[in-house]
Amino acid sequence: MPLPRRTRQPQPALAAAGSADDVPRRLYADPGLPDRVFRAVLRSGGGLVLTVMLLVGGFLLYRAWLALDRAGWSFLTTAQWAPDSGRFGIAAVLVGTVLIASVAVCVAVPLATGAALYISEYAPPRLRQTLISVVDLMAAVPSVVYGLWGVFFLQDKVLPVSRWISAYFGWIPVFDVQGADPNDPLASASVYTSSTFIAGLVVGMMIAPIVCSIMREVFSQAPAGEREGAYALGATRWGMIRSVVLPFGKGGMIGGTMLGLGRALGETIAVLMIISQTFDIQWHVLQAGTSSVSSLIALRYGEASEFGMSALMAAGFALFMMTLVVNFAASSIVARSRSGATSDA
Numbered sequence: 001m002p003l004p005r006r007t008r009q010p011q012p013a014l015a016a017a018g019s020a021d022d023v024p025r026r027l028y029a030d031p032g033l034p035d036r037v038f039r040a041v042l043r044s045g046g047g048l049v050l051t052v053m054l055l056v057g058g059f060l061l062y063r064a065w066l067a068l069d070r071a072g073w074s075f076l077t078t079a080q081w082a083p084d085s086g087r088f089g090i091a092a093v094l095v096g097t098v099l100i101a102s103v104a105v106c107v108a109v110p111l112a113t114g115a116a117l118y119i120s121e122y123a124p125p126r127l128r129q130t131l132i133s134v135v136d137l138m139a140a141v142p143s144v145v146y147g148l149w150g151v152f153f154l155q156d157k158v159l160p161v162s163r164w165i166s167a168y169f170g171w172i173p174v175f176d177v178q179g180a181d182p183n184d185p186l187a188s189a190s191v192y193t194s195s196t197f198i199a200g201l202v203v204g205m206m207i208a209p210i211v212c213s214i215m216r217e218v219f220s221q222a223p224a225g226e227r228e229g230a231y232a233l234g235a236t237r238w239g240m241i242r243s244v245v246l247p248f249g250k251g252g253m254i255g256g257t258m259l260g261l262g263r264a265l266g267e268t269i270a271v272l273m274i275i276s277q278t279f280d281i282q283w284h285v286l287q288a289g290t291s292s293v294s295s296l297i298a299l300r301y302g303e304a305s306e307f308g309m310s311a312l313m314a315a316g317f318a319l320f321m322m323t324l325v326v327n328f329a330a331s332s333i334v335a336r337s338r339s340g341a342t343s344d345a
Contacts, residue, residue, distance in 0.1 A: 057320060064314035066307065075314060081279050081296065083304075083311040090315050092279045096196065096291040097319070100271060101264035103200025103285060108208040108264075109257050115208075116215035121241055132216070139209035147270035150202035155193060155274070158201060162192040162286045177287045194276035196285040199292075202274060203267050207260035214259065218252030219245050251333050258330030262323045268294035293319040 031039075068075060071088065078089025119131050162177075169175045180191045222245045230240040246253075271292050277299060278289035297312050304312055 053324075057317070057324075060313055060317040060320055064310055064317045067310040067314045071311075071314075076318075079279060079281050081300070081311075083308040088311050090293060090296075090318055092281050093291040093293045093296045093315070094318070095281050095283070096275075097265055097293050097322075099196045099283075099285055100200045100203060100267075100290065100292055101261055103197060104204035104207055104264040105257060105261050107201055107204030108211050108260055111204075111208045112211035112215055112256070112260075113253070115212045116219055117241065117245075119212075120216050120219040121237065121245065135209045135212050135216075139213065141206075143206060143267060143270045144273070146202050146206050147273035150198065150270060150274050154201060155198050158198055159189045159192050162195065162197055163189070165197075166192075166286050174283055174285055176284055178284065180287075191288055192286055194274060194288045194290075196275075196282065196287075196290040199271050199274045199290065200285070202270050203264045206267065206270065207263050210263060211256045211260040214256030215249065215253055218249035218256070222248045255330045255333045258326055258333065262326040262330065265323050265326065266294055266319060267292075268298050271295050272298050 067083065067088070070086070071078070075089050076094070077091050078087060079092040080087045080089065081092075082088055115131075115135065119128055119135070123131055165175055166177045166180070170177065177191060226244045226248070227240055230244050235243060272295040275291065275295065276289045277291055277295065279291060280289075282290050293315050297316055300308065300312060
């Protein structure tokens with residue numbers, strides 16, 4: 001006859017001890033006073049930057065509220081600027097700002113990409129550091145110097161190029177020049193001066209060093225293992241650049257381009273020295289006369305009434321928000337790219 005099975009009952013003390021052992025303990029390591037001070041300084045610096053940015057935006061919005069309350073959404077669609085008579089808006093200057101920045105980006109990105117690839121991939125080591133210093137110095141040149149260079153040197157050299165583009169690509173609306181015959185060699189060239197194209201060239205030369213520095217830094221961080229792997233598979237130097245360096249730095253290239261775009265949107269002195277201010281929506285980039293938000297503020301600041309000053313603050317707030325969106329988008333793209341990754345090889 002089989003004996004009945006005996007079951008063992010867990011003892012309360014052992015069960016309690018087992019449950020206590022299963023609770024994870026929180027580990028804490030004291031980083032030390034220097035690390036705590038350093039962390040506090042970093043947090044304070046980051047918080048201060050965000051606070052200053054919010055204060056600037058809040059100040060602009062506070063000063064611009066009087067004009068924005070009266071104009072409403074028509075502030076973005078009106079192409080006139082007469083605040084004292086009640087008809088004002090930034091449609092014309094907004095279009096001019098975007099066109100100048102677009103021309104600048106189209107000029108700066110190819111130059112910056114070529115220069116960054118040459119410095120990081122082709123330049124001899126002795127020449128590389130010199131070129132890096134020259135590019136960094138170009139980024140530090142004041143904008144008024146670029147403006148003087150554009151007015152007194154570049155503008156006369158570019159007029160034949162503007163005429164040639166208008167002659168062969170004038171069927172594209174953006175390159176059409178109204179009231180000018182590009183095939184007439186005796187026609188006055190004044191219709192091509194002070195244009196969006198010339199201003200965009202100058203701004204493009206200003207932002208090219210910034211974009212080049214960012215791209216060069218990204219290209220130089222391409223993993224050495226992937227470079228050597230491409231060479232081991234028989235790739236040429238250009239083949240290695242096309243298959244390793246450019247895909248690796250794609251996010252950094254886009255981010256650098258957008259950071260340069262943010263700089264181009266807010267450029268003031270160089271643009272003001274070159275353009276002929278107009279408050280009509282000017283889509284023809286080769287034709288004389290254009291405008292930008294920053295040049296409008298600089299031109300009308302001294303003679304503005306109290307309400308006119310509020311309208312200028314509204315224009316500045318619109319430019320602030322535009323550049324803020326562009327810079328945040330650039331930062332997000334750079335953060336999500338592979339830039340800075342390392343190779344396992």
